Amino acid sequence: MSRTAAQLGAVEAAADIRAGRLSSEALVASCLERIALREPEVQAWAWINPDQAIAEARARDREPVRSPLHGIPVGIKDVIDTCDMPTGYGSPIYDGHQPAADAACVAQLRELGAVIIGKTVSTEFATRHPNKTRNPHRLTRTPGGSSSGSAAAVADHMVPLALGTQTSSSVIRPAAYCGVVGYKPSFGMINRAGIKFLAESLDTIGVLSRTVGDAALLATQLAGISWNPAAAALSRKPRIAVCRTPFWPLADAAMQAALISAADRLKNAGAELSELELPAMFADMNDLQIAISSYEFYRALSHERIRHPGLLSASLSARIAAGGKVSRSDYEAALAATSRCRTWIAAAFAGFDLIIAPSAPGEAPELSNTGEPTFGLMWTLLQLPCLTLPCGSGPTDLPLGLQVIAAAGRDPDLYDGAVWIEQQLAR
């Protein structure tokens, strides 16, 4: 049976659109068909209007091609403002809230000719408290959070691309649990005007997709980075450092085995492998991330915690209260310690091109929680570009993720390396 248009990746679909073999309308219609079929079970969408999406696609089909994203449907995490779709930030406080403007990234996507197909479910204010979305691979499991709907929609072939945000592990974890690619760029790469801020020194807009090339396409178009996917068939094999991280005991046996096995395969494929042992100070990094983020979101969510305390989940209320207890001097000490770790890791990158590490502790857990951000916190705090790739499966045959990390600001190196790793793991 031939593939439906909804099964195409963004790069493939864009090539078909440019060549006149596919219309944006046909592509969007195929995605909407998949959504109609699966949404009652997966519940990836906070808001979608098929007529509006089709009208947008038809408008694109009447125009010259604006960019390599022309006509491509994109899902937008519901903590990112849209001027023509309600934006609920994953909280009942904002049920039906209609922003006055598009977030910068959404306006830019429209300018590039992408079709904003709908809003994907976020956890409550992009924190851990789960919302309605289920893991498309097994409906009794979480898709992960906080970019729950974006990961589930992309994994379920409802849309080739979706935007997410990451403050702790909110792109990497759901992507790993749903068996797709999740990419958190270097801090500051995609403009954040118009997102609901949670912790402004950490919040990063990221991409969910089914291939490395698709994620890179969206991010490079938004940031104006030139990267040639064809050149990514690396002439030089990457130097890869395997990093178990100080949190290795928190990864389950399947995840540990998956990392070690992936490292072996990459070595056999010609990569230069090494082990990265982090100094003792890195053992504090998850605690530092929690101190910094909770200090910030106590402040960022001031309106909500003061005016609508009864509409916050118990778990978020507890985390906000904890954030209120982090003193300014503790916060500043955490920033200073972070700065030392950033300096160390920047220097360490002289010895390798990429780090590989676990993406999550293991398979997606039950629906009642969105899983642990354990393996995302440190890299987010370090502001490094990270990408998770599907990497085998766990004891109950659900996906595991391999996280690939590059030096700060070296996102094109990450794409090159991750494309190569993706090819090796697919063999």
Place this chain on the structure above:
Amino acid sequence: MSRTAAQLGAVEAAADIRAGRLSSEALVASCLERIALREPEVQAWAWINPDQAIAEARARDREPVRSPLHGIPVGIKDVIDTCDMPTGYGSPIYDGHQPAADAACVAQLRELGAVIIGKTVSTEFATRHPNKTRNPHRLTRTPGGSSSGSAAAVADHMVPLALGTQTSSSVIRPAAYCGVVGYKPSFGMINRAGIKFLAESLDTIGVLSRTVGDAALLATQLAGISWNPAAAALSRKPRIAVCRTPFWPLADAAMQAALISAADRLKNAGAELSELELPAMFADMNDLQIAISSYEFYRALSHERIRHPGLLSASLSARIAAGGKVSRSDYEAALAATSRCRTWIAAAFAGFDLIIAPSAPGEAPELSNTGEPTFGLMWTLLQLPCLTLPCGSGPTDLPLGLQVIAAAGRDPDLYDGAVWIEQQLAR
């Protein structure tokens, strides 16, 4: 003639409120009376509702004192969201726009018991294009921008405190032109959730006030910094570096003389003075700031430039277009050059506690433009805490400002030093 309540500073008024000598209602009523008298000429306010302000003040008077800001009226620059007052971002695109939530800083101020008295006029999206406000010292002159209304309202005794924002020189310049204190904290000190972003790597929330102590009170309460104003009667005299900056020729003769004269007075008062000669690379800093900020606001204002181009001023349209021409690699190169300057200046602070420099090229120019940000750009880009103090007057008897700058994150040192300088200049 005795002073009206509106003429009190925030620290003074708060002490009177705590001691039961003054009610918030009487204070707010006095401010509203001043506003009723002067607003037709000064036009500092984008939105104000006297009944609502009085109702808020009465509510505070019925409660126990929540903080040292209890009952104190504060004006909020109209690029900062308020849930109960329209927020127009200084642009006709957002005429009558009503945000769903308070910005974090506004919600925190309310929590501290401050009375949000109204919205102060901003230039268009906090850029340079002027709005209606006039300089209260001479109505044919600009109050400066972009925090035009905040500076004018504070200078004209309409309110003791107002919030502003600075991306280039938008707190320092209007404060200098209006003869008040303007304080731009270290980057990241006051949480930015809920402001209209212009250039997110630079945008900083700041304070306009009539004394250093008042500005420090507001900022320390918001950030949770402990600073004891009484202890600021320094036991040790500050080590002060006089920095003419690479832009010295752009300061007029009066401003140059004011800086040199202030330095002499501070030296005679016992400060340890030195000259800070910046290395050649600092000569590029204003151009770097312009490249970085325009790259970012081309993106941040994507919705507006795409959907409402006809409602943007010609000058902003031109700046946005220029921002669209800054390539990603130019942007990254500018960030890298900035990073080198930050490292240099951080080390230089070993030799002194404070830098003093011009706040603006001279007196406030005519109403048709908001003046040049020349002496703000570099310090904003360096992310250093800066404060301007009134420092003599220019050829037509309008105020000049002395800028005081401390090391990144050392805002309490800035308060200590600026309080001492304020005392010396008042002698």
